[in-house]
Amino acid sequence: TNTWLSSPDSSGSNLEVFEGQLLCWAHVAMVWFVVFFTVRMIFRAQYRFLRYRFQWLKDMPAPRSTTLMVENIPQEQRSDEALHAYFSRLFSDHAVERAYVVKRTKKLQALVHREEALNCQLLQAQAQLEARRRDGETPGVLDSIGDFLSRTPGSQESLHVLAEKVEQAREAVEAERISIEARARLMDKSVCSSSGFVTFTTRRWKRLASREQLKADASLLTMQTPPDPNDVRYEDLAWDPSLQATNNMIANFLVFLIFMSWLPLTIALTGLTQLEELMSYKAFFWLQPLKQERFAFLKSTLEGICSTLALKVVLAFLPSILVAIIYNFRTLKSGNLVQLSLQNRYFMFLLVFVVLVSGINMTLIHSLADIVENPNNIFVLFSRLPSSSNFYISYVVLGWFTITMNLLRIAPVIKYLIFYWSGLSPQDARNHAEPEDQDSDGMGSRMAKATIMMTIALVFSTCSPTIPTAALV
Numbered sequence: 001t002n003t004w005l006s007s008p009d010s011s012g013s014n015l016e017v018f019e020g021q022l023l024c025w026a027h028v029a030m031v032w033f034v035v036f037f038t039v040r041m042i043f044r045a046q047y048r049f050l051r052y053r054f055q056w057l058k059d060m061p062a063p064r065s066t067t068l069m070v071e072n073i074p075q076e077q078r079s080d081e082a083l084h085a086y087f088s089r090l091f092s093d094h095a096v097e098r099a100y101v102v103k104r105t106k107k108l109q110a111l112v113h114r115e116e117a118l119n120c121q122l123l124q125a126q127a128q129l130e131a132r133r134r135d136g137e138t139p140g141v142l143d144s145i146g147d148f149l150s151r152t153p154g155s156q157e158s159l160h161v162l163a164e165k166v167e168q169a170r171e172a173v174e175a176e177r178i179s180i181e182a183r184a185r186l187m188d189k190s191v192c193s194s195s196g197f198v199t200f201t202t203r204r205w206k207r208l209a210s211r212e213q214l215k216a217d218a219s220l221l222t223m224q225t226p227p228d229p230n231d232v233r234y235e236d237l238a239w240d241p242s243l244q245a246t247n248n249m250i251a252n253f254l255v256f257l258i259f260m261s262w263l264p265l266t267i268a269l270t271g272l273t274q275l276e277e278l279m280s281y282k283a284f285f286w287l288q289p290l291k292q293e294r295f296a297f298l299k300s301t302l303e304g305i306c307s308t309l310a311l312k313v314v315l316a317f318l319p320s321i322l323v324a325i326i327y328n329f330r331t332l333k334s335g336n337l338v339q340l341s342l343q344n345r346y347f348m349f350l351l352v353f354v355v356l357v358s359g360i361n362m363t364l365i366h367s368l369a370d371i372v373e374n375p376n377n378i379f380v381l382f383s384r385l386p387s388s389s390n391f392y393i394s395y396v397v398l399g400w401f402t403i404t405m406n407l408l409r410i411a412p413v414i415k416y417l418i419f420y421w422s423g424l425s426p427q428d429a430r431n432h433a434e435p436e437d438q439d440s441d442g443m444g445s446r447m448a449k450a451t452i453m454m455t456i457a458l459v460f461s462t463c464s465p466t467i468p469t470a471a472l473v
Helices: 008-058 080-091 106-134 159-185 203-210 241-272 275-279 282-291 293-316 320-331 336-354 362-375 375-383 387-407 412-419 426-433 443-459 466-471
Strands: 067-070 097-102 192-200 221-225
Touching: 008 106, 080 097, 080 192, 080 203, 080 241, 097 159, 097 293, 192 466, 203 221, 203 466, 241 320, 241 336, 293 336, 336 443, 375 412, 387 412, 387 466, 412 426, 443 466
Parallel strands: none
Antiparallel strands: 067 192, 067 221, 097 192
């Protein structure tokens, strides 16, 4: 019943309650509108993505389109011949074209690098000697390279000695390669890893094989489409599975430590950007006029810009730190997976340090402890977010420029112009300018920044219409 109509003494307060209820229901309607609109956009984006993915799968070139990457290979199949025989027995000889088990070739790689360095040194010495001959110069000893091969000051090595070193390095490489092939046929654990590739004769055979569970233990002989051949990280594939698990645990622990220690730093730095706080220091005496009422708008604008810039400066170092942890500890099969791992972790940092940082005024541990003690405190944390809408408007507006600069690839363009103006050819200048910094300007970092912009727009769309309007840009 509408009791507020029957009580004349409390009609004013009940009317206020009724109007508050109307506003509440309007807010509920807006929330559900945002939910339905967001879900619709997600489904439309997924539909477009599936079209692009199917076309990408159709256009995938061979041999990648007919190859499966196999992981957790049992010891009895850890050789090219044994793996080929196993799949041929399952799918027939006509189905399997070749099989390859990833080898551990760290020593061979070092020998190859040494041979290439010596060979480059020999070619350089020969070119310099030939140039002196053309210029009419006659060294004291014709084949002496000590004067013009400045790798070791005062060295009097001859071209013959250097050529012998190159030949010895080449023989060492060949001997190591033969040793690896011999041990691989014996399925030596120090050479044969638990990962490999199986190439089938047709796409149909590959598709049929990818749907099968080959062992009773589902973790053995797992198969998936391989990365691009130029993007495969063979050194990670060659790692022992137990070592992979240990390194992944270390990586997760390091990320957790950074997560717990970064929040106090972020809150402290953003707190120092408050003008009231800065005015208490003598070095910022020139900010005192902003206390006047006529400068209130300028004061709020500067606070929003300063706090946003401070937060962006702190977060600018995170991608490099996360990539260092991923490269050194995470076991990933390709460079694209490195960017995907960076995107996931960087987004979680941005979600906490950008979206939730205004609602956390203590350390993260204390906030979590309060929520565990009383779960209703999480709503108190969320209730602080709308009061920080001005900060997020500044953050989104500043994001226009950062994301635009990433899309325009300003850094590679500047490096290209510098190298081109220094006298290099256009192709050489491009080779020196590429690739861009994959930590801050790679696909993982860019997508995490774009996603957090969309998250801010969705979170604050019902309490501050200006934010989604700015995010549409």
